[in-house]
Amino acid sequence: MSCHQEIPDERLSAPAKGMEHDVHTKHGFSCSDCHGGDRSAVDDFVAAHSDSRGFKGSPDALTEPGLCAGCHSDPVFMKKYNPNIGVDQLSLFRTSVHGIKNSQGDTKVAHCTSCHGVHGIRSSDDPLSPVYPVNVPTTCSKCHSDETYMEPYRVPTDQMSEYSTSVHGNALLEEGERTAPACNDCHGNHGAVPPGIASVSEVCGQCHSAQLALFSASPHKEAHEAMDLPACEVCHGNHEVTRPDDSMLGVSEGAVCAECHDEDSSGHAVASKLRELIDGLREKHESVAALVNTAEQAGMTMDEAAFEMNEGRSALLRARTAVHAFSVEAVEMEVGSGQEHLLKAETSASAALSEISLRRKWFVGLAILGVVMALALIRKMRDADRAVLRG
Numbered sequence: 001m002s003c004h005q006e007i008p009d010e011r012l013s014a015p016a017k018g019m020e021h022d023v024h025t026k027h028g029f030s031c032s033d034c035h036g037g038d039r040s041a042v043d044d045f046v047a048a049h050s051d052s053r054g055f056k057g058s059p060d061a062l063t064e065p066g067l068c069a070g071c072h073s074d075p076v077f078m079k080k081y082n083p084n085i086g087v088d089q090l091s092l093f094r095t096s097v098h099g100i101k102n103s104q105g106d107t108k109v110a111h112c113t114s115c116h117g118v119h120g121i122r123s124s125d126d127p128l129s130p131v132y133p134v135n136v137p138t139t140c141s142k143c144h145s146d147e148t149y150m151e152p153y154r155v156p157t158d159q160m161s162e163y164s165t166s167v168h169g170n171a172l173l174e175e176g177e178r179t180a181p182a183c184n185d186c187h188g189n190h191g192a193v194p195p196g197i198a199s200v201s202e203v204c205g206q207c208h209s210a211q212l213a214l215f216s217a218s219p220h221k222e223a224h225e226a227m228d229l230p231a232c233e234v235c236h237g238n239h240e241v242t243r244p245d246d247s248m249l250g251v252s253e254g255a256v257c258a259e260c261h262d263e264d265s266s267g268h269a270v271a272s273k274l275r276e277l278i279d280g281l282r283e284k285h286e287s288v289a290a291l292v293n294t295a296e297q298a299g300m301t302m303d304e305a306a307f308e309m310n311e312g313r314s315a316l317l318r319a320r321t322a323v324h325a326f327s328v329e330a331v332e333m334e335v336g337s338g339q340e341h342l343l344k345a346e347t348s349a350s351a352a353l354s355e356i357s358l359r360r361k362w363f364v365g366l367a368i369l370g371v372v373m374a375l376a377l378i379r380k381m382r383d384a385d386r387a388v389l390r391g
Contacts, residue, residue, distance in 0.1 A: 009125035019120060019170050021118050022119060032054075034067065038053040038054070038057035061111050061169075062102060063365065065102065068090075073087050086109075090156050090190075092188075092190040096191045098110045115139055136183055137173065138160075145159070163183075163240070185206075186203045201232055210321055212232075212323070212324075213233075214324040244320075246279065247279055249274055251322060252308070255275070258271070277319065278323070278335070280335065281335045284339060285338070287346075288346045292305045295353055298356050300355070300356065308342065309342065315334050315341060
């Protein structure tokens, strides 16, 4: 490293400079652990780079996975440094699209250093690592957004542009929410493969378990399977998943349901009823919230009403989830619960507003009485003054 850092040629000096932050360097590994050679021949260039002493030079894209696996597939060896790192990366890689093509001699597909870097490899929990959760989409898009590079594989290159505008991309890239899904959460890490029709719903269900459970018990499951359609993706998309709202439901223009269900079908009627139920509860919540807010602004304590209103809001959220059962009864149950809570909040807010009105009437009455009494007192005082003057 001391020699390479002084070489004017940046191609030869940059790797040595990068090793300062390398996770392997921090654990005591040196250049020869990957490149081979005699590390003890510090003053003998020829001996250090001698083939007879195990010098390997720079591994290429085809040999590199095996080189990295020399350590990373050895459970006894890896346990010394980080027992939490899996030792199945190579076997997983060989099952991936990248690994299969790499085994067939394709040097363009991603391999270890394509994602982790070469020199200066950082731990995956380092914010500067290319495989840190927030950085994963950018790392993948280096290849997958390059039309020229991806052209031989006939793979779309718009994934990053779609993902960056999605609800998942916004949470991860804009808000820094590391639990939001990135490419590897759906496609896998070392065993990366495109999710198939049968598995896409299982991928989504890792986070959205309630929705998946409802869908799996719904009539849509068999219908989607019969038409060889994925579950979630049909309505929500894949990379461009947007935040769902009530406009997706129902039969009006732009509603997802109307794309499949004809006007004279039972599905059309169910979709219409589901939208009606959701709209009714949402509008009720909005009107009650305005009523409670008015009472609070007038100075009334509305803790109980606020609690009931929040319960109504929770019921609305559950009703929106229940939509994935595509059952009027399932949504009606949640909507009914929400209406009960909102009715309590509305009754409480109305009583508070009535009390405010009554207080105002009493205040006005007392004010008038006070004015009358004041005028009477003034008149009496004047009469008394006149009596004194006459006396």
